[in-house]
Amino acid sequence: MTPFLSDDFLLHSATARQLYHFHAAPQPIIDYHCHLPPDQIAQNRQFENITQVWLYGDHYKWRAMRANGVNERFVTGDASDWEKFEKWAETVPYTVRNPLYNWTHLELRRYFGITELLNKNSARRIYDRCNELLQTPEYAVQSLLRKMNVVTVCTTDDPADSLEYHQALAATDFGTRILPTFRPDKAMTPEAPDYNQYLDRLGAAAGVGIQTYADLQAALRQRHDFFAAQGGRLSDHGLERLYVADYTEAEVAAIFTKARAGQALSAAEVEQFKSAMLIFLAELDWEKGWTQQFHLGALRNNNTRALRQLGPDTGWDSIGDFEQGRALSRFLDRLDTQDKLAKTILYNLNPADNDLFATMIGNFQDGSVAGKMQFGSGWWFLDQKDSMEKQLNALSNMGLLSRFVGMLTDSRSFLSFPRHEYFRRILCNLLGRDVENGELPAEELPWLGELVEKISYGNARDYFGFAPAAAPASAEYFGAN
Template structure:
């Protein structure tokens, strides 16, 4: 064997180069590998926030091809394709499913260093046992292999969840949703829990009075009530909150620019609601007061039922008015915002805490500049009643990638207790997104292992392995009472 000292530099590099996406992907040491393979890997998945359509689970849908399960509704991929110069017809337009897939496949090689490159190949491996690198050159072959497998019974929606060892999923549902699909899933005896989450964003948004009044009319129909006052509005929404609880819901969620915590009187909110029902325009101050009142009321109801409330903060949505008009929301025109979060968030949580009506709460931050803000804010309201009562949620949306998740966990480690963290969620509309939990767990294990290697943590693999399992699974199971 050639002496290592005399070995050419190029040959040395070849011998030490790691293989892409092998069993030790992202695991940079033997300790990281042990933590992942012996402790994290086998943990079931609790995906406590996603946007999966419950109707498809109820119907146990069989997708006709990989485009349908992979590209429909995936604005992450659409943004990449647009950036790569792909015409909109291949993302949200009327091109055939194969043509859309082919354009995505041709885009993949250009996503190097974007998390999409990792996710794409993880999903091809985990679901379809396809280990080739996707490109325009093998698009037809990969499309045919995956599409053929999707026709098999073991690739139905429910079996896709089983394949990833999923134990519980919480979908995202509007208060006026019937929850009939959740009821059907439960009636079928499906062993994976599919639970609703109460997402009342439309009910508290008076920015568009026409849309809000149309929503109120739908709420009237669902509750068989006339809603002409603020009191009757709350009564109708409380009915829906109770209905969700009766159907297994124990989680609420809000997608907000920022927390609303304006001072207001009950008389002011009653007057504002009359203006809303009369389609009279509101001042900026009135809009903020109405949102603040509604957000507080939802939090009170959540506390009464012992729910977990989630706040997704910091997205600047619908930045491209032309494309919003053309395609509607949630089609890939959103970005990170730079809202001032601290004072309103402190005021909102303080108001609830003052009367001991602050339930378990998760704060998700989209602006990495606010990581330390969030990590310290949660510590202000952890009162010892529940381990990790107030949580700094996992890296979200643009931050659910290696760097974003690492920064979130480092901030939480430095200013809180990472060991009490409830871990990862997909926040996805795709049934092929569950390898993101694996991605997170590998990053988590490597993070701990680096500290052990550096002598910054003791080489106590059993204890650190237990903490890894807690973050991967047990903390969420206990926190949500699943």
């Protein structure tokens, strides 16, 4: 029987073990899409306890606790941090075969050196030990990033954000690059009841009084320039699907005027406005040589009662079944026809769309950049072993796995970086299995090792134009075994 979470976890052949230990594990981490709060990085926050760093804002754990019959008071309510941790510990044994079970114990091992299984009996010991360590300087936020060999983090930021913490970090000798990502979703929602309030905030940040559609474009361009000046080189959109209605600039200007006046818009007008905005924003990215990301397919805020009680983004979302293909094709073709298609990463949330996305990127590879069009890594509900393998297989079958820019955390937690290890082990196991089965040549093992290094780190470094990482400040690397 193989021990749980051994050094060879998920590595089921000698070749897989060689690829992982010698090629994947030592690579630095570029986390090019996450939701880490830059203020906590700049302030080098010292968490008081494991609940604050582990359970606050973690929708994955919240959903599991609710499914296990835990009252909301112990999830997002007013229970003490110890009580919330205790309820999570009681839930952990019930998460077997959910990736949370492996992630939980990987994080306890990699960050805290705790090999004991978490359950109701061990909860107090583990809570106290983690809290003891969290009080030391080695467990402040910046040290956590260094110890996991994280060399670049791209946060997710609204155009109206000040980026003051990114600026503060850039002025220090903190070795990890913390760069902003331009997420303009709120600027695209004229149907939202608070849209005018948002425009006021955006206009104040840009120094532009936003009264017309041209003003909105000017404000967004100014903020896009500002993000670029702070090192930003990616945008991101979280959408159900892409919008590709026909429109004229005059029509969109009139629609914006109606929205600014607080008048209700028809569904067709909203579709036109979003379509125009997507093209405008994509052209901004193309002008600067940025990478645009599209996270598509989430059906959000399904539980009306919970939405009213807790607000959005509290763990009531699911996979949606939106039609993606025609809109993807039309949107990308519009930009390509004008020779204004930026480097693009497409993420799907419905696994039924894997092959669609994997083939769609091939329609718009133009030879200008290796892997210009990317099928993004397994995202949200798909960042577990089964779905990661399916994404890797779809990309391998219909594109070039060798040009893949690899994994990201998409996380709000500073303890989530073992997900890169998890992904790298899965990648190495797939390649190792193919070699052992005679489907890939053993004599190409040096090339496969180089390939693993590229997918783990090098491809992302080159694709986004990041400078090579310096040697880590500490020889300690929690992901290596």
